Amino acid sequence: MDFAAKLKETLVSIVPIVITVLILNFTAVPLGSHLTGFLIGSLLLVAGLSLFLGGVDISMVPVGEKLGSVMASRKSLPLVLGLGFVIGFGVTFAEPDVSVLASRICAVNPNMNSTTLTFMIAVGLGLFIDIGLFRALKGLSLRLVLIIGYLVVFALMLFTGQNTASMAFDSSGATTGPLAVPFVLAMGLGVSNSTRGKEKSAFGLTGIASIGPIIAVGLLATVMGGNGSASNQTIVATSAAGTFSQVILHVLKNTLVGFSPLLAVILILQFTLLKFPRIRFRNICFGLVYSFVGIVLFLTGVEYGFSEVGVMIGKTLSEIYPFYLLLIVSLVFGAIVVLAEPAVWVLTEQIESVSAGRIKKKQVMFFMCLGVSAAVALAMLRIQASINYLYFVFGGVGLALILSFFSPSLFTGIAFDSGGVASGPLSTSFLLSVAIGASGSPEMSFGLVGLIAISPLITLQILGIIFGVKEKKTARRMENADS
Amino acid sequence: MLILEGSLLLAFLGHNQAERFASISRQCGAGGATAIPAKGTASSKVLRMLGLGDKSRDLVLVLLKDSSGADLIIREAKADLSISGVCALLDSDEEKNMDSKWKLVTIIANTGYSDDIMHAAREAGAEGGTIVHARGTAPLNGEHFLGVEIVPDKEMVMILCPNEKEARITEAIRNLDCLQGKGVGILYSQAVEKFENLGSGEK
Numbered sequence: 001m002d003f004a005a006k007l008k009e010t011l012v013s014i015v016p017i018v019i020t021v022l023i024l025n026f027t028a029v030p031l032g033s034h035l036t037g038f039l040i041g042s043l044l045l046v047a048g049l050s051l052f053l054g055g056v057d058i059s060m061v062p063v064g065e066k067l068g069s070v071m072a073s074r075k076s077l078p079l080v081l082g083l084g085f086v087i088g089f090g091v092t093f094a095e096p097d098v099s100v101l102a103s104r105i106c107a108v109n110p111n112m113n114s115t116t117l118t119f120m121i122a123v124g125l126g127l128f129i130d131i132g133l134f135r136a137l138k139g140l141s142l143r144l145v146l147i148i149g150y151l152v153v154f155a156l157m158l159f160t161g162q163n164t165a166s167m168a169f170d171s172s173g174a175t176t177g178p179l180a181v182p183f184v185l186a187m188g189l190g191v192s193n194s195t196r197g198k199e200k201s202a203f204g205l206t207g208i209a210s211i212g213p214i215i216a217v218g219l220l221a222t223v224m225g226g227n228g229s230a231s232n233q234t235i236v237a238t239s240a241a242g243t244f245s246q247v248i249l250h251v252l253k254n255t256l257v258g259f260s261p262l263l264a265v266i267l268i269l270q271f272t273l274l275k276f277p278r279i280r281f282r283n284i285c286f287g288l289v290y291s292f293v294g295i296v297l298f299l300t301g302v303e304y305g306f307s308e309v310g311v312m313i314g315k316t317l318s319e320i321y322p323f324y325l326l327l328i329v330s331l332v333f334g335a336i337v338v339l340a341e342p343a344v345w346v347l348t349e350q351i352e353s354v355s356a357g358r359i360k361k362k363q364v365m366f367f368m369c370l371g372v373s374a375a376v377a378l379a380m381l382r383i384q385a386s387i388n389y390l391y392f393v394f395g396g397v398g399l400a401l402i403l404s405f406f407s408p409s410l411f412t413g414i415a416f417d418s419g420g421v422a423s424g425p426l427s428t429s430f431l432l433s434v435a436i437g438a439s440g441s442p443e444m445s446f447g448l449v450g451l452i453a454i455s456p457l458i459t460l461q462i463l464g465i466i467f468g469v470k471e472k473k474t475a476r477r478m479e480n481a482d483s
Numbered sequence: 484m485l486i487l488e489g490s491l492l493l494a495f496l497g498h499n500q501a502e503r504f505a506s507i508s509r510q511c512g513a514g515g516a517t518a519i520p521a522k523g524t525a526s527s528k529v530l531r532m533l534g535l536g537d538k539s540r541d542l543v544l545v546l547l548k549d550s551s552g553a554d555l556i557i558r559e560a561k562a563d564l565s566i567s568g569v570c571a572l573l574d575s576d577e578e579k580n581m582d583s584k585w586k587l588v589t590i591i592a593n594t595g596y597s598d599d600i601m602h603a604a605r606e607a608g609a610e611g612g613t614i615v616h617a618r619g620t621a622p623l624n625g626e627h628f629l630g631v632e633i634v635p636d637k638e639m640v641m642i643l644c645p646n647e648k649e650a651r652i653t654e655a656i657r658n659l660d661c662l663q664g665k666g667v668g669i670l671y672s673q674a675v676e677k678f679e680n681l682g683s684g685e686k
Contacts, residue, residue, distance in 0.1 A: 003535055005498075058534055066595050069636040075628040138629050193594075193618055196632045277661035280598040286534030353616070357501065357520050357541075 006050040013339035014049070018042050020332055021309060028325065029316045034309050040244075041305015044297045045340060052178070052294025053345050059287025060182040061346075063266055063274065068190020070273050072137060084133045084187075088126035088209065090265055091183060092118065094258035096251075096299065097174035097428050101449075105167050105217075108446075111224045117217070121171050124216025125209055129184065132208035136191045136201040142208075142413055143404045149211040150397050156218040162389035168217035169393065169450025172210045174428055176420025178295060178342040179258060181206060185350055185417065202354045206347075207416025210453070247304045248296070255296050263288065298342065299425060306430040314437025323384055326438055327377055334376030334452075335369040337431055341424035344368065351414055359467070364414070367463040371455030372422055376431055379448040383439040389447050392454070400457035403465070411464025418456035423449045490575060490676065492545040492553050493587075494560070495523070495613050495641075496568035501541035503565055508545045511555045517544045522614040524601050531602075540568070540613055542641075550574055550676060557679050567682030571643055574676040585675035586649040587641060588656075591617065592668030594636040596661050604642050607655035612642040643678065 021038060025031045031038065071080045092098055098118060106114045128149075135145050157165040176184075188205030195201070266288070270276060276284060317326040338344055348361040378392065404412045428449055435445035492513075494504050501518035508516050523540040530536050547553055553572045560566050571587055590600055597614045604612060619635040626633040644652055649672055662668055 005539075054535070058537060062595065065636070069594060072628060072633055073626075073635070075626065075633065077629070134629075137631060139631055190636070193616075193636045194633055195628075196634060274595070276595050277599040277659075279602045280595055283534035283598055290534075353520055357499075357518060 003050065003054055006054050007046070010046050010049040010053070010340075010345075014042055014046050016336040017333075017340060020329075020336065021313075024313060024329070028321060029313050031309060031312060034312065038305040038309045041301040044301030044304070048294045048297030048299075048301060049340065049342055049345070050294070052291050052298055052342055053349075055287045055290030055292070055294055056182045056342075056346055057287070057349075059266075059284045059291055061186045061350075062276075062280070063269070063284060064183045064186025065190035065193065066274050066276070067269060068187040068192075069194035070190075071133070071187075072191050072194035074273075080133055080137065081130045084130045085126035087183070087187070087265060088129035088212070089122045090261040091180040092122035092125050092175055092213075094179045094262045095175060095177040096254045096258055097177050097425060098171070099254075101171055101174045101428070105171075105446075109163075109167075109221075112220070117171075117220060120216040120220045121175055121213045124212030124214075125175055125180075126212070128209045128212030128215075129205065132188065132205040133191060135208065136188055136205060137195060139195065139201055142201070142204040142409060142416075143401075145204075145208055146211075146404065146412075146416060147401055149208065149215075150401060153211060153214050153218070153397075154394065156215060156222070157390060157393060160218055160221050163446070164218060164221040165393055166389045166447030166450055167221070168214045169453060170446055170448075171217045172213040173420060173423030173449040173453035175213045176206055176210055176343070177424055178298075178346075179262060181343040181421055182346045183262070184209060185347060189350065189354065201413075203351075203410065203413030203417045205417070206420055207413065210416070210420040244304060248300045251296055251299045251303060255292065255299065259292055295342070302425055302429050306426070307433045310430045310433025311437040314434035315440075316437075318438040318440075326380055330376040330380045330434070331373050333431060333434065334373035337426050338368050338372045338422055339365060340426050341422065343421040343424050344418075347414075347417060347421045355410075359414075363463060364418075364460065367459045368418055368422055368456050371459035372427075372452050375451040375455035376448070379435060379445075379451045380438060382447065382451075383435065383445065392447075392451060396451070396454040396458065400454070400461065403458060403461040407461035407464035408468045411461055411467065415457050415460035415464065418460050419453045422456050423452040427452050489546065489548045490550045490553065491573045492547055492556065493571045493573065493641075494543040494545070494568060494681070495521070495570075495643075496541045496543060496566060496681070498539035498541060500566050500568070501543050503563065504541075504543050504560060505545075507559045507563060507566075508543075508556050511559055512552055513545045513547055513556065515545075518542070519544070519615055522597075522616075524605075524612060524614075526611065531605075542613060542615060553677065557677075557681070560681050561679070564682065569643060570677075570679045570681055571675045572677040573673055583674040583676050584646055585643060585678040586646055587643055587673045587675050588649060588653060588670065589642075589673070590640040590656060590668060590670045591637055592640070592662060594638050596659075596668065597638045597640050599659055599661055600640050600656055601642075603655040603659050604640075604652050607651045608648045609642050609644050609652050612640055615639045615641070643675065 025035055071083060098121060102114045102117045105117060106112045131145065135142065184206050189202055192201040270281060317329060348364045351359050351364055352361050432445060432448055435448045439445050496504055505516035505518060519542040521540045521542040523538045525531060525536040525538055545556065550572055557570050571585065573587065592600065601612050617637045617639045619637050642652065653670060653672065656662065656670060
């Protein structure tokens with residue numbers, strides 16, 4: 001890992017957020033004493049993000065890729081499905097966002113039980129990782145699997161109504177966070193590296209896996225009953241910001257709980273299936289340490305500096321100023337927050353390397369920004385005008401599925417992978433806090449994370465269509481030059 | 484399809500420098516260039532010990548009708564401050580290779596072995612190396628799983644070294660524990676007609 005280069009890149013991606021918050025501080029939303037916390041948080045974010053990314057590069061990514069390729073070459077379906085399920089299941093418990101979200105959902109819907117909910121999400125993810133792996137191995141059409149998956153989702157959502165729908169989509173966005181994504185992504189790459197037809201199946205595993213939790217939560221809500229609409233509890237989701245040491249201890253504990261199953265899985269795999277040689281294994285161990293320290297610093301920065309500031313911004317803007325100002329701020333935040341999401345970086349780097357540098361990191365990030373920016377603004381609009389969430393789901397996902405007929409299949413895979421990736425810890429705490437502050441109730445703010453997850457499905461496939469057209473033109477020019 | 488018999492110019496460059504080098508080559512008369520994303524290792528021993536040695540690199544291949552074109556490209560690339568790395572020219576003409584002072588050692592092995600290969604090579608005196616991700620092609624009627632052909636995932640390690648170090652380096656790699664099994668990898672050496680440092684003298 002080139003730490004200096006990573007540091008520079010992450011610094012550039014976090015500066016816009018800092019500048020925007022500073023501008024707000026001196027104009028519309030004076031933050032007072034919270035400003036210092038925010039600035040310390042930003043520094044932690046930069047340090048944590050670069051350390052995490054560098055660590056992932058030399059630990060989760062090589063392990064995941066090797067695992068995928070070993071799975072394929074062992075030629076045992078039970079092994080593939082068994083491992084896929086165990087990893088999907090374990091990774092859900094590793095994501096700190098999932099338990100936070102589960103307890104929030106249960107607070108709104110008393111019929112649900114937080115442990116059962118997390119368990120269901122884990123089972124859902126495990127099963128759909130199996131489906132995704134099977135597809136990648138078999139080389140089945142990604143579009144077909146996605147269409148069938150989302151048709152089931154649509155049917156379920158018609159049945160359960162918008163509150164469950166928003167929770168279900170949020171759960172899916174939260175599950176595919178910074179710990180799960182690098183591993184799952186690399187596993188998909190590994191499988192496709194070892195089978196014929198590389199580009200076609202390199203992406204899409206994360207996208208298919210994201211469907212699992214949606215269906216799981218939908219089913220659970222149907223069985224348990226209750227739509228949660230009656231409750232008027234006012235529970236603020238963000239963990240009450242304590243002193244710095246309290247926050248870091250809290251994050252450390254949560255991350256350790258999440259990290260240990262992942263660590264155990266990697267160690268067991270090393271001694272049974274993977275058997276990396278000495279120096280590589282040593283580097284992987286270092287990488288795991290770096291990514292652990294990195295994600296702890298990152299999450300501490302987010303919890304300590306960003307959540308409170310988010311609530312303040314959302315609250316002040318919606319109470320004092322006309323609605324359009326909140327809308328503009330949401331557009332801006334949506335666009336710049338994605339740049340600082342850890343999983344987004346991992347994905348875009350993978351895209352660059354799989355496409356041998358043809359598809360640049362910057363292009364993908366730009367189109368993701370466009371999408372998320374629109375998503376956050378739409379979510380605020382929905383809070384303001386109380387629009388039915390199902391319109392967004394059917395419209396958004398429906399459009400994405402239609403676009404998949406026109407976009408190159410590589411981009412369809414990338415787009416559906418990006419969905420879960422765009423909604424990481426920064427959007428679940430910072431943007432969500434803005435939404436909670438603006439809406440005044442946690443209930444209406446559900447759905448924001450889900451919307452963020454839906455938007456890249458559309459914008460990245462549009463990028464794909466543009467890319468396809470351009471590439472055809474270049475090919476034609478090359479032909480002419482040859483003859 | 485265009486078939487050329489001549490020499491192959493390999494450029495091991497810093498990240499995202501491939502496009503610049505390719506356009507220089509084209510200006511100097513080469514038909515085109517092929518860019519491959521690669522990984523290099525840092526020269527600092529401390530960084531490598533801590534597992535922080537990996538760097539993104541670009542590898543560019545340029546086909547030339549004869550080696551005289553390479554001189555021009557190398558001169559222009561050296562003048563360009565945004566480019567750093569090394570250049571090696573491989574010639575199909577064997578006579579020219581007789582008095583070459585450099586060797587290109589290439590190892591193609593199963594994925595996951597490159598760190599250990601580079602470690603051994605450096606212990607034996609290599610100053611650097613470039614790693615490219617690759618995959619083998621399945622043999623005819625190869626292995627199938629669920630009706631899909633399975634191909635082995637590979638890493639290719641390229642090490643440029645002076646002639647006198649070549650024997651020690653290949654020996655060290657050959658003796659690696661992880662390369663003792665059957666079919667885990669292959670190693671070959673090629674004579675390099677010309678070797679040049681570009682830009683900041685980085686190797």
